[in-house]
Amino acid sequence: MxxxxxxxxxxxxxxxxxxxxxxxxxxxxxxxxxxxxxxxxxxxxxxxxxxxxxxxxxxxxxxxxxxxxxxxxxxxxxxxxxxxxxxxxxxxxxxxxxxxxxxxxxxxxxxxxxxxxxxxxxxxxxxxxxxxxxxxxxxxxxxxxxxxxxxxxxxxxxxxxxxxxxxxxxxxxxxxxxxxxxxxxxxxxxxxxxxxxxxxxxxxxxxxxxxxxxxxxxxxxxxxxxxxxxxxxxxxxxxxxxxxxxxxxGIVRRGAISATMGTSGVVFAHSDEVQVDPAGRVHTFCHAVRGKWHVMGVVLSAGGSLQWYRNQLGQMESSVAKSIGQDAYEVLSAQAGQAPAGSEGLYFLPYLSGERTPHADPHARGAWIGLSLRHGRGHLVRSVMEGATYAMRDCLEIIKGMQIPVNEIRLSGGGARGKFWRQLQADIYGQKVCTINxxxxxxxxxxxxxxxxxxxxxxxxxxxxxxxxxxDSVDANSTAVAAYNAAYPLYGRLYRSLKGDFADIARLVGSGK
Known part of the structure; x- marks a missing residue:
């Protein structure tokens, strides 16, 4: 053998x-x-x-x-x-x-x-x-x-x-x-x-x-x-x-891309030629396939944002999960499922470690925006998952804009393990997603x-x-797709509104030294 x-x-x-x-x-x-x-x-x-x-x-x-x-x-x-x-x-x-x-x-x-x-x-x-x-x-x-x-x-x-x-x-x-x-x-x-x-x-x-x-x-x-x-x-x-x-x-031919939701998040597309984003928002690297290349967008705190939430704010859910023999992420996902698509206007910017794609901003920071008395724990955790997935969509939109075909999205990492987050990704990306053996x-x-x-x-x-x-595959839900297509542009505007403030915060705390 x-x-x-x-x-x-x-x-x-x-x-x-x-x-x-x-x-x-x-x-x-x-x-x-x-x-x-x-x-x-x-x-x-x-x-x-x-x-x-x-x-x-x-x-x-x-x-x-x-x-x-x-x-x-x-x-x-x-x-x-x-x-x-x-x-x-x-x-x-x-x-x-x-x-x-x-x-x-x-x-x-x-x-x-x-x-x-x-x-x-x-x-x-x-x-x-x-x-x-x-x-x-x-x-x-x-x-x-x-x-x-x-x-x-x-x-x-x-x-x-x-x-x-x-x-x-x-x-x-x-x-x-x-x-x-x-x-x-x-x-x-x-x-x-x-x-x-x-x-x-x-x-x-x-x-x-x-x-x-x-x-x-x-x-x-x-x-x-x-x-x-x-x-x-x-x-x-x-x-x-x-x-x-x-x-x-198996991302070794044009048309299939991977969306990997680990601590960091990566949207990865195979390319037979060198294709470069003139603005430098995504990376163009050599692929591990001889004579081929790839285009890649990177989110620094994707699944890491949910991990942060679990560690810092999810002690109760972790305790409940332990008592019933479940993973804490399963309990958090069930809680998120109680809130509607779009978290009723609550946004989370997942820039806990700065951000790479598309902003290339080491000073960017995480933020909840839109909090009201209406929002509960389900909204909080769902907004974190939505924010990380919006960031992944940022990468996907750039790749599509480079005329790279996206015929199939294969999910991997922690974001592929739970049914709720697989569905959330299909809805925010606006197309069917797949998992592999x-x-x-x-x-x-x-x-x-x-x-x-x-x-x-x-x-x-x-x-x-x-x-x-x-x-396996998950089809996008048309109602949720419509809600996310309406909410996504505002997500992008929030970073642009706060960019200068992030830089000021960095100077204030000395993290830019």
Whole structure:
């Protein structure tokens, strides 16, 4: 039996799963670790935690699945995008990694645009504008604010690529994750020498770039012994979590898009060509499918907004859920279902971590607007779910405006698990939504990449066709669609009305430093 491992180095934990060639999942486990916020707007992690979680999760999956080590034929890696691991000449980590949701680099983004010759010129070079979450501003932040650490710097790695280095001893990345550094020439699928020169950065700081299914290294003898696997197991390029998740959802051809409602939210569309939004509101990256690209809109606090509500305001619902043996989200969804579509004029702006698409505003903040004595807890929780889904629709509308076909929307993440939120998404998007037989996301996607790269399939498309099927669909309710189409334009105007106030709040509390 041939077995393939998929490893996803996430923000809250590392998931490892094992699949057979036909996509059957043999075992899956997740090992969690902390996230540090040393200052408002900062987000960091210790890369050693990723490595220890990888070792533990692999060993647990092998044991849980009763998998013979010799049966493991390939490993795929996915992970949170944009994070920066800084290594010195001894290949040791210099400081905690700066993560995708870190917002400290506003000044460095402005510096990049200036050095590049303006926003339009920058998009022309790397297909995207400078955003605080990306990797390039983090490198400049290190140079500007920690010059002694920058002097020690010899290598910059993305989170999954640091784990690759620990597994194989190789410095390598792949096109989908590298696209999110802002340093990749997305059209040519290699580092942008033009931008690196303008930023006065040495190309030697960056690893070799592979296609996502290409073998990038093999398990070293010492690590193989630590994991309980044979020496030399191939490790493929893998993918950034969004491209890998799209492979895991079968988004490998035009027409099908994914709407992933996790902590963050992502609307992801496959493209056979490089398609760029001139305003830079959505990202254009290389896909994890060889020679293909994707367009992606990102909502920083989608499911994360509901998680915040549960943790901070939903103690009663959590207690009730525990007493009746239900998940707290099921109780919250039932409560939301008691309020009508549109929450009777109550809006929630889900900008708890700033926002990326379409506003690219690190200072944006969450808000309830329209509260009255009429509103109760059901309205509050429903408005949070509606606000997160409106934000996802923002992404969808831009993609449609780029003339990218949207024939099928496949849901995944926490927003796909509950019937209520699936229906809510269909109603706000205004069209039928689907779910598939695979629900393990990026880890499943990179396991398929490992199977492809080691010869089990001829292409990523063939691997997806063999393992992924649509199993359910939800039609939009015409009455609710009409209500949301009437309410949605006002949702967009609320951000524009408050944009200046958000910036003033940031200055007041010092979060823009």
């Amino acid at each position: 041939s077995v393939y491992l998929g490893i996803d180095i996430g923000t809250s934990g590392t998931k490892t799963l094992a699949i057979r060639q036909d996509g059957t999942i043999l075992a899956s486990t997740t090992v969690e670790y902390p996230l540090d916020t040393p200052q408002p707007g900062w987000s960091e992690q210790n890369p050693e935690h990723w490595w220890q979680a990888t070792v533990q999760s692999i060993r647990e999956v092998l044991a849980a699945g009763k998998i013979a080590p010799a049966d493991v034929k390939g490993i795929g890696l996915s992970g949170q995008m944009h994070g920066s691991v800084f290594l010195d000449r001894d290949k040791k980590v210099i400081r905690p990694a700066l993560l995708w949701n870190d917002q400290r680099t506003t000044a460095e983004c402005a510096e990049i645009e200036s050095r590049a010759g303006g926003r339009e010129a920058l998009i022309g070079m790397v297909a995207n504008p400078a955003l605080t979450g990306f990797t390039a501003p983090k490198i400049l932040w290190l140079r500007n604010h920690e010059p002694r650490n920058f002097e020690r710097l010899t290598q910059v790695l993305l989170p999954k690529d640091y784990v690759r280095f620990r597994l194989t001893g190789e410095f390598a990345t792949e096109v989908s994750d590298a696209s999110g550094t802002l340093l990749l020439d997305v059209r040519k699928r290699n580092w942008s020498t033009a931008l690196l020169e303008k930023l006065s950065l040495d190309a030697a700081l960056l690893p070799k770039v592979y296609e996502s299914e290409e073998v990038s290294g093999k398990l070293t003898k010492d690590v193989a012994a630590q994991l309980g696997l044979p020496e030399g197991v191939p490790v493929v390029g893998g993918g950034g979590d969004q491209a890998a998740g799209a492979v895991g959802n 695979a629900s393990e996301g990026p880890a499943f996607g990179v396991a398929l990449l490992a199977a492809t790269g080691t010869g089990a399939y001829k292409s990523v498309e063939e691997a997806c066709d063999a393992t992924i099927k649509v199993v």
